[in-house]
Amino acid sequence: MTEPRTPVADLARGAVDPARGAADPAAAIQRARDGDARALGRLLSLVENGAPQLRAVMKALAPLTGHARLLGLTGSPGVGKSTLTGALVAAYRKQGLRVGVLAIDPTSPFTGGALLGDRVRMQEHATDQGVFIRSMASRGHLGGLSGATPQAVRVLDAAGFDVVLIETVGVGQAEVEIAGMADSTMVIVAPGLGDAIQAAKAGILEIGDVFVVNKSDKPGAHEAVRDLRGMIAMGRHGKGEWKPPIVSTTAAAGEGTDDLMSKLDEHRAWLGRSGEGERRRRARAREEISAIALAEMRARMGGLPGDERIDGLARRVAAGELDPYAAADELIAGT
Amino acid sequence: MTEPRTPVADLARGAVDPARGAADPAAAIQRARDGDARALGRLLSLVENGAPQLRAVMKALAPLTGHARLLGLTGSPGVGKSTLTGALVAAYRKQGLRVGVLAIDPTSPFTGGALLGDRVRMQEHATDQGVFIRSMASRGHLGGLSGATPQAVRVLDAAGFDVVLIETVGVGQAEVEIAGMADSTMVIVAPGLGDAIQAAKAGILEIGDVFVVNKSDKPGAHEAVRDLRGMIAMGRHGKGEWKPPIVSTTAAAGEGTDDLMSKLDEHRAWLGRSGEGERRRRARAREEISAIALAEMRARMGGLPGDERIDGLARRVAAGELDPYAAADELIAGT
Numbered sequence: 044m045t046e047p048r049t050p051v052a053d054l055a056r057g058a059v060d061p062a063r064g065a066a067d068p069a070a071a072i073q074r075a076r077d078g079d080a081r082a083l084g085r086l087l088s089l090v091e092n093g094a095p096q097l098r099a100v101m102k103a104l105a106p107l108t109g110h111a112r113l114l115g116l117t118g119s120p121g122v123g124k125s126t127l128t129g130a131l132v133a134a135y136r137k138q139g140l141r142v143g144v145l146a147i148d149p150t151s152p153f154t155g156g157a158l159l160g161d162r163v164r165m166q167e168h169a170t171d172q173g174v175f176i177r178s179m180a181s182r183g184h185l186g187g188l189s190g191a192t193p194q195a196v197r198v199l200d201a202a203g204f205d206v207v208l209i210e211t212v213g214v215g216q217a218e219v220e221i222a223g224m225a226d227s228t229m230v231i232v233a234p235g236l237g238d239a240i241q242a243a244k245a246g247i248l249e250i251g252d253v254f255v256v257n258k259s260d261k262p263g264a265h266e267a268v269r270d271l272r273g274m275i276a277m278g279r280h281g282k283g284e285w286k287p288p289i290v291s292t293t294a295a296a297g298e299g300t301d302d303l304m305s306k307l308d309e310h311r312a313w314l315g316r317s318g319e320g321e322r323r324r325r326a327r328a329r330e331e332i333s334a335i336a337l338a339e340m341r342a343r344m345g346g347l348p349g350d351e352r353i354d355g356l357a358r359r360v361a362a363g364e365l366d367p368y369a370a371a372d373e374l375i376a377g378t
Numbered sequence: 379m380t381e382p383r384t385p386v387a388d389l390a391r392g393a394v395d396p397a398r399g400a401a402d403p404a405a406a407i408q409r410a411r412d413g414d415a416r417a418l419g420r421l422l423s424l425v426e427n428g429a430p431q432l433r434a435v436m437k438a439l440a441p442l443t444g445h446a447r448l449l450g451l452t453g454s455p456g457v458g459k460s461t462l463t464g465a466l467v468a469a470y471r472k473q474g475l476r477v478g479v480l481a482i483d484p485t486s487p488f489t490g491g492a493l494l495g496d497r498v499r500m501q502e503h504a505t506d507q508g509v510f511i512r513s514m515a516s517r518g519h520l521g522g523l524s525g526a527t528p529q530a531v532r533v534l535d536a537a538g539f540d541v542v543l544i545e546t547v548g549v550g551q552a553e554v555e556i557a558g559m560a561d562s563t564m565v566i567v568a569p570g571l572g573d574a575i576q577a578a579k580a581g582i583l584e585i586g587d588v589f590v591v592n593k594s595d596k597p598g599a600h601e602a603v604r605d606l607r608g609m610i611a612m613g614r615h616g617k618g619e620w621k622p623p624i625v626s627t628t629a630a631a632g633e634g635t636d637d638l639m640s641k642l643d644e645h646r647a648w649l650g651r652s653g654e655g656e657r658r659r660r661a662r663a664r665e666e667i668s669a670i671a672l673a674e675m676r677a678r679m680g681g682l683p684g685d686e687r688i689d690g691l692a693r694r695v696a697a698g699e700l701d702p703y704a705a706a707d708e709l710i711a712g713t
Contacts, residue, residue, distance in 0.1 A: 093391065100700075101702060101703050102701045102703070104701065105695070105699070105700060105701040106698050107697050107698070108698050108701075109697070109698045119573040146644075177555070197702075203566075210564075224435060233390075290566075291635065306480055321696070324687070324696040325692045326692070327695055327696070327697045328691075328692035328693075328695035328696040328705075329688055329689070329691075329692035331695065332688060332691055332692060332695060332700045332702050332705040332706050333676065333688065333706075333709075335703055335706035336405070336706035336709045336710050337672055337675065337676060339706060339710060340675050341668065341672060342673065342709065347629055352663055353667060354660070354664070354666055356663075356664075357660045357661070357663035357664035357667060359698075360440070360663035360667060361444070361493045361656070361659040361660045361662070361667065362444070363440050363441050363442070363443050363444045363661040364440070364441075365440060365530075366433075366439065366440040367435045367436060367437040367529075367532075367663065367666045367667050367670050368432075368433045368436050368670055369437065370667040370670075371667050371668075371670035371671035371674060372661075372674075374667060374668075374671045375671050375674060376676065377581065
């Protein structure tokens, strides 16, 4: 045990043994709360792998949750999400807050250090006990981002992190899913990446609570801000509604982070004032419950080959004797 | 009604009215079987939108399915999937077969002509009644590729297409999902795209029934073939098992298509001989039934805000009074 026990070292080491960590859920959680990155890593592996102990862990976690501030970052590849994440981590650390980072790659079916390359940029925080960084490329045992991510957030929340940054590569549907998981979602664009703005036009517009034009020292930054402003204006925000601000940053030089944080604070205040914060928290819980219930139902109805009932129905559907809707009805009736 | 009624024109015109088409499901299906691209387009829109008539349509379709040969094509962007698809369409047309193409973009949440740019290359088939091309960028009403795609395939099958080509952009999990939907899956790589081979290494290897090195006139083609061969050899294919062949093509020049088709024929023969074809058909039906049943359950358990029961549970989970697993148990118990 002479090797360094830092978050990045744990990450580099790959998945930890999920069977350890949770022999006594309460003890594992206490260790994670005390800053033991390895205990925390094991709890997160439980979430990814859906080990049997997960239930007991989630039960023990529940009363400890609800304190962390959940911030989402999303944007196309190349806009500088990781750098911006790093800048926010540093800034919140200066305030003495403990910061957890979940970096989610929804396009990869693989778990563990998939995004390790990106994470290397964050090595400045590697020896800081108040920072924990985890890459989750897996869709998790519930078979969807909507299952694994909120549970991982739940673990970090219960482990006492004051801020949890959820960073996602912006690809289609996935980022919309992820957006629902944060209190405040930042949509990051960069000048010259026309497609980022295109994407924003098409669907990201609704999910951004704060828009960030990063790399604002690059040509085209003004145009990007102008385009975003025009699009936001089209949204016609009424009195008392939140009108997403646009912040210009150059995260690599540490510029604009303070401004971004103050906009995030304003959004937080609005969340509290308007009741939207509580509404989002409940919506998240609803999604989480629903994902777990569906996974459980799927298990009960026997989606796996070898289950006699669904196999019989599948045989008839494959033979054209039965349509899949009628088969589904029969399956549900027998559950 | 003087405008040209070709598949591509239908596609360019955007989504058709899903409410028409299925007033009389049997009649709509008959029109589609007679080569009416517009009727077919409407049936596919039902699948995408999950209109209420879908059940009746699927019931009427069931006895007509099971004839089409389902061929999947997947690979990273830039490997030439569309060109290869076009070459296969032309070749099967020469044999007098009717060919349907489903081009799926799993990264886009948007429906309709998202891939239209790509499709332009296939305009040579635009006026051919024996060819139907449809882009599906939507995840469909069942909330997943696994729901919409098999049903679209089912429609084309019932409409009398002899060959259905399912083309997917290779991105992570989605292509693995899609692979399960074809009888034979081609994994396409191109020389010089190191990441394609990386991807193949990481997970595509299991899903390829036939590997295609396209753009084989480019430097690096031999190395790509060699790398693939090495990886396939590691798979240790036993007697009677299918060992995926590697075909070199230059689809843009029409080279290698005959060789590819003969490998696909060999794979088809093996599917029949080994029983694997029937096994795959049943596995597909199982997945389809299960996706529909889960969507139905989700509807019943009220995933939407406003549903009193799940709202009450979500409130308690958000407040930390209840863990999400216990909440899911309560939800299921009351369904």
